[in-house]
Amino acid sequence: MEEINNIEVGPCTESNYLKPFRVHYSQNGTKKSWDFMRTHDSVSVLLFNTTSHCFVLVKQFRPAVYMSEWERLKAQPANTPEEGAAEAAGPEPPEGQSGAGGSSQPPASMGVTYELCAGLVDKPDLSLEEIARQEVLEECGYDVPASRLKRITSYRSGVGVTGSKQTMFYAEVSDDNCVGAGGGEPGEGELIEVVKVPLHEAMTFAYDERKPKTMGVIFSFIWFHNNMAPKYKISTNV
């Protein structure tokens, strides 16, 4: 899918995206401090295409995932190539520069994740549903009214670092709602592939650890199985 090369890593002293803060506080009389980062809340949408009986996901190269995979690979002892051994080892501290083209560079596919269509809550004048609607159009090319978005639930993510709130929606779309190719905003550097997962393969897909994905994908597929599948009279083989 992707060709990734010329990789160089360095420390990041000033970032427009990652801004650490420190909070000092007293907890039951004991003074403490904690380093955290501010991020926007986010929304995600499980999209089910009722024409083709497929889930609509997005797939993209995630540099942070790729670097995490590379660290795990580097930490893996050379004589124990099994996955289990790699997982048992923690990530190494980074080198100042990681030159490109080294023999240990993993394939780009290891940094490509399957995710629900999602976006940041960064427009104060729009409802969560409106923001979700825009993401569905931009990323997946489906035009659905905000009123057709069903709220599944919300939860906290990155409780140690960001603690932001994520709200998940469900929307049924048909081929008739498809008005574009999706793919995100190239102007913002987004390079998103729209992927369809047939309903009858969904649970196998959800638990296939060779396909890197977010928990949102796994959770929402099971949620659908329990709450929506009976409507479609389809066995999803949980």
Next chain:
Amino acid sequence: MEEINNIEVGPCTESNYLKPFRVHYSQNGTKKSWDFMRTHDSVSVLLFNTTSHCFVLVKQFRPAVYMSEWERLKAQPANTPEEGAAEAAGPEPPEGQSGAGGSSQPPASMGVTYELCAGLVDKPDLSLEEIARQEVLEECGYDVPASRLKRITSYRSGVGVTGSKQTMFYAEVSDDNCVGAGGGEPGEGELIEVVKVPLHEAMTFAYDERKPKTMGVIFSFIWFHNNMAPKYKISTNV
């Protein structure tokens, strides 16, 4: 549960915990860069007590969650106290210092989250199962052999920032396995409360958005319902 006060927030120029890096790379010939952070992978464990038919969770004050809630509260227009209005607004940029005791300070409970027993994969010589076993003992007080941990699945978290891999396990414990009170390592500043959620209340709990929780809690409860509940012949009212 907690008394939180004397809160002060400032920028964090040097952190032992949050270390931003920048990766430069070429994607299909186009030069790009991305700011990310390294974190350890992690493990989590869904614990089911077969004596009391309860799930065993942990509950703790999370400064990052609390600050995120506070930002959302500040962004909420004064004349629209409904939850929906607060959620529609994005977080504000931080002030240099947020004095304590302001009338808008939310209750500490808004920063307290329900989570699965979990820990970082930071011991290269231990298997994921061994690390999970240690966390179960330290945080929840149950002594279970690593061999009794059943792997549920793995997934990627914080795909935009950390991209770390989380592996989830399931373990059945009984009151006989309880050898201590749990509560984490006070020397490491951990102040963890062990909480039991009765099986018959689990699904209501999972979708109760007034109780802040991680997606891991919601997903694992549904996973149990679909995969384990039949064994206990108990309806979990999904």
